[in-house]
Amino acid sequence: MNTDDKLKPLREQIDAIDAQILDLLNRRARVAQEVGHIKAETNAPVFRPEREAQVLRKVAERNPGPLDGGDVQTIFREIMSSCRALERRVAVAYLGPTGTFTEQAVYQQFGHAIEGISCASIDEIFRSVEAGTADFGVVPIENSSEGAINRTLDLLLQTTLSISGELSIPVHHSLMTKSGTMDGVTRICAHSQALAQCQVWLNQNYPNIERQAVASNGEAARIASEDPTAAAIAGEIAGQRYNLGIVKAHVQDDPHNRTRFAVVGRLQPAPSGKDQTSLVLAVPNKAGAVYNLLAPLSKHGVSMTRFESRPARIGTWEYYFYVDVEGHAQDEKVAAALAELKQNAAFFKLLGSYPFSL
Numbered sequence: 475m476n477t478d479d480k481l482k483p484l485r486e487q488i489d490a491i492d493a494q495i496l497d498l499l500n501r502r503a504r505v506a507q508e509v510g511h512i513k514a515e516t517n518a519p520v521f522r523p524e525r526e527a528q529v530l531r532k533v534a535e536r537n538p539g540p541l542d543g544g545d546v547q548t549i550f551r552e553i554m555s556s557c558r559a560l561e562r563r564v565a566v567a568y569l570g571p572t573g574t575f576t577e578q579a580v581y582q583q584f585g586h587a588i589e590g591i592s593c594a595s596i597d598e599i600f601r602s603v604e605a606g607t608a609d610f611g612v613v614p615i616e617n618s619s620e621g622a623i624n625r626t627l628d629l630l631l632q633t634t635l636s637i638s639g640e641l642s643i644p645v646h647h648s649l650m651t652k653s654g655t656m657d658g659v660t661r662i663c664a665h666s667q668a669l670a671q672c673q674v675w676l677n678q679n680y681p682n683i684e685r686q687a688v689a690s691n692g693e694a695a696r697i698a699s700e701d702p703t704a705a706a707i708a709g710e711i712a713g714q715r716y717n718l719g720i721v722k723a724h725v726q727d728d729p730h731n732r733t734r735f736a737v738v739g740r741l742q743p744a745p746s747g748k749d750q751t752s753l754v755l756a757v758p759n760k761a762g763a764v765y766n767l768l769a770p771l772s773k774h775g776v777s778m779t780r781f782e783s784r785p786a787r788i789g790t791w792e793y794y795f796y797v798d799v800e801g802h803a804q805d806e807k808v809a810a811a812l813a814e815l816k817q818n819a820a821f822f823k824l825l826g827s828y829p830f831s832l
């Protein structure tokens with residue numbers, strides 16, 4: 475028997491299974507449509523991150539293999555994304571142009587059945603959600619090599635929006651040009667964060683080529699696609715979008731470089747069973763103030779997962795503290811700790827409670 479003869483019965487099995495999967499997918503989609511009708515009657519939100527997190531956790535727990543648990547979650551995320559789009563296609567604002575890591579983060583959180591709205595800056599993302607042009611925005615909040623994205627932290631302080639989710643993705647940068655070589659290149663363009671994440675490598679390899687900070691890595695890729703004297707540092711997806719050749723892949727100084735993103739919107743997700751709460755606090759500038767401020771967390775057995783300070787920029791040495799804690803603001807012990815924190819703080823803002831990222 476030749477190879478094709480051996481494959482034929484197996485491919486017939488796959489065809490039969492695919493027909494069953496297709497039938498089941500459409501049965502699921504019809505149920506989601508019914509859910510959509512009920513939500514439309516009551517004006518309830520279409521995107522329910524706590525429910526999606528529960529579905530994804532359940533499939534990973536139940537998955538008997540041989541498919542990888544993470545791969546199964548990716549498949550189900552897309553199934554839910556398509557089902558959700560039958561109810562209504564949510565509009566998500568992100569830092570454009572296409573091909574940025576923020577766009578990748580959007581798909582990781584919402585799947586591909588969305589309307590992506592490309593914005594020129596982090597400010598514009600917040601504005602478009604606040605104005606209702608987009609339902610949600612995805613903004614970078616922290617990079618593992620470079621630390622906090624300060625503009626996002628500042629905007630979170632002012633916005634009327636809440637954080638309704640978070641996720642982190644690996645960030646691998648490549649040096650790319652139109653020709654795939656560095657011949658004739660006089661400048662290397664990238665977002666300032668990406669230039670900083672690759673500075674050791676750039677100092678070693680191209681110390682004499684000018685570096686130019688641009689609005690985003692996607693924008694850098696677009697520039698390089700039009701100008702043969704410009705190279706871009708960006709993700710490979712951006713390079714593919716703009717037809718660039720790779721001069722060198724993985725040029726970031728830290729091979730484990732990751733960026734964390736926050737999803738912002740008007741939605742306040744219900745508890746999912748495994749959640750996180752983000753808040754901003756400030757205290758009067760006196761000895762022991764920060765220590766006393768945080769005491770209610772340990773008193774009520776609430777774990778702090780992140781603590782970041784940012785100058786208040788009012789000319790004095792005062793700081794805002796960005797704090798993440800485990801649990802949902804509606805959980806009894808978190809609620810008790812937050813009530814006490816609020817009493818002790820000179821400033822208190824609850825940014826949101828949302829499912830712990832998968």
Ligand SMILES: O=C(O)C(=O)C[C@]1(C(=O)O)C=C[C@@H](O)C=C1
Nearest residue numbers: 509520521522525526554557558
């Ligand atoms: O359970 C819901 O509320 C649904 O709308 C269904 C569904 C799904 O496909 O499972 C789709 C969208 C929501 O974000 C959550 C889940």
